[in-house]
Amino acid sequence: MVTLIFYALYDVRVVEIFTARILEVTMSNSLRIAVITGASSGIGGEFVRQIDCEEHYDEIWVIARRKDRLEALQETVQTMLRVMPLDLTDKDAIKQYGAALAETRPVIGLLINAAGFGKIGKTEDMSLEECDNMIDLNCRAAIDMTQASLPYMDTGSRIMEICSTAAFQPFQYLNIYAATKAFLLRYSRALRWELIPRGIIVTAVCPYWVKDTEFIGTAKKTKDSSYIKSFPLSSKMKSVVAISLHDSRMGCAVSTPSPVSTLHRFFGKVFPDSALMSIWEGLRRV
Numbered sequence: 001m002v003t004l005i006f007y008a009l010y011d012v013r014v015v016e017i018f019t020a021r022i023l024e025v026t027m028s029n030s031l032r033i034a035v036i037t038g039a040s041s042g043i044g045g046e047f048v049r050q051i052d053c054e055e056h057y058d059e060i061w062v063i064a065r066r067k068d069r070l071e072a073l074q075e076t077v078q079t080m081l082r083v084m085p086l087d088l089t090d091k092d093a094i095k096q097y098g099a100a101l102a103e104t105r106p107v108i109g110l111l112i113n114a115a116g117f118g119k120i121g122k123t124e125d126m127s128l129e130e131c132d133n134m135i136d137l138n139c140r141a142a143i144d145m146t147q148a149s150l151p152y153m154d155t156g157s158r159i160m161e162i163c164s165t166a167a168f169q170p171f172q173y174l175n176i177y178a179a180t181k182a183f184l185l186r187y188s189r190a191l192r193w194e195l196i197p198r199g200i201i202v203t204a205v206c207p208y209w210v211k212d213t214e215f216i217g218t219a220k221k222t223k224d225s226s227y228i229k230s231f232p233l234s235s236k237m238k239s240v241v242a243i244s245l246h247d248s249r250m251g252c253a254v255s256t257p258s259p260v261s262t263l264h265r266f267f268g269k270v271f272p273d274s275a276l277m278s279i280w281e282g283l284r285r286v
Contacts, residue, residue, distance in 0.1 A: 031106040033059045037088060037145060038115030040064035042213030043162065045073060046241045047112050052077035054245065057109060060269075063088070063097070064115065069213035088115055088141035089133050098148045108152045110248075113142040114162045116178030117215065121222040131176055143187065157201035158248050161188040163206045165261045168268030169276040173227035173284065181206075185254075192253055204254050205244040209234040209262040228284045233260050 034051055038044035039062035048060055059080045062070050067085035074081045084100070086093035116138045119130055142161055149159075164178075168184035171178035188204035195202060209216065211234035219225070235258045247255035255264040267276065 020259055031058045032109050033057050033061055033082075033103060033106045034076055034110040034112070035061045035063070035108055035112060035145075037063045037141070038113075038162075039073065040066040040069035042114075042215060043207075043210065043237050043272045044112070044240060045069075047114060047245070048073055048081070049076055050238075050241050050245060051110070051237070056268060059106075059268045061100075073074075076122050080279070088145070090137040091144075094141070094144040094148055096143070101148065106152060107154050108155055108157055109154075110160070111146065111149045111153075111222050112162065113145055114160075115141060116162065116180075116192050118137045118219045118227045119176060119222050120164075120219045122173065122175055122177045122224070122226050125223045126149045126176065132209035134176050134180055139183050139194055142184055146191070150195075150200075153198070153200050157200045159188075159191070159195075159200065159202045159203070160229070160244065160255075161185075161204050161249050163188065163204045165206050165208045165256070165264040167204075168264050170273050171280060171282070172277060174219075189253060201248065201251050203244070203248040203252055204239075205247075206254060206265065207235055207240045207244070208258050208264065210237050211235070212237050229286060232286070233258070 005067065033222060034055070034057045036047050036051075041064075042173050044064065045061075048062060051057070051060065057079060059082050060077070061082045061084060062073060063084045063086050064070055065085060065087045067083060069215055070081070070083040070085060074083075082100075086096060088094070113256050117134065119126060119134065123131075146159060146161075153159075161184055163185045164181040165177035166174060167181040169178070185206065186205050192202035200228050209231040211231060216234075240257045243257035244255040247257070254265070
């Protein structure tokens with residue numbers, strides 16, 4: 001009886017080792033890719049350019065609505081791009097992405113969810129469509145992309161969820177955007193713990209205002225954007241991307257890629273929300 005149990009356990013162990021070896025060989029022969037959403041402009045496009053220079057992938061899958069911008073991006077990088085013109089507020093887009101993964105069966109070494117937008121103004125002045133699109137793109141799309149990608153990730157793979165310092169406190173007149181980024185930050189922190197056993201690193205990137213992207217211009221296209229007068233001490237996207245990529249490689253849970261964003265995170269931990277909102281009430285008028 002003991003002998004039978006021994007051989008049974010031995011056979012199970014052999015199968016486990018054999019299966020693990022097959023998976024290892026399969027993974028080693030698979031296409032290794034990076035996936036970047038919001039890649040047609042701003043931070044997303046800069047991630048593509050810097051990853052092309054600093055990391056090695058067989059392909060970078062670039063996702064955004066504007067196909068012409070994505071195609072033009074190929075001229076600026078050496079790595080082969082797979083252009084996927086998808087509107088991530090449409091649930092069918094995630095299905096198309098999932099189908100491409102199932103067909104290609106790559107190993108995703110890096111996922112960057114950089115797609116997102118915000119709107120400045122009174123919440124009551126926002127259209128229902130604007131509110132829903134912010135929540136869909138900033139929250140649901142990031143989660144859906146992550147969920148679809150996880151089965152194709154391996155030990156050492158990384159996920160970068162692009163949040164914001166707006167996640168560190170409530171922001172009147174940037175209300176819904178700040179709430180979506182707070183959600184994404186909490187999601188990222190918890191997901192990081194869940195994926196530790198798999199050796200997958202999750203980093204929440206929380207930049208301050210970035211002046212040389214389309215974000216501020218888009219945010220101001222509202223009924224009344226005068227509620228935020230200026231954007232002092234704004235960062236530049238090259239430094240934001242470079243620092244956040246470094247932090248991701250170092251395995252940081254949260255990346256605050258500028259002195260202002262680092263201070264903001266500290267203040268968010270020390271001061272109550274009411275105090276921070278009072279300070280913001282003064283700063284937004286400057």
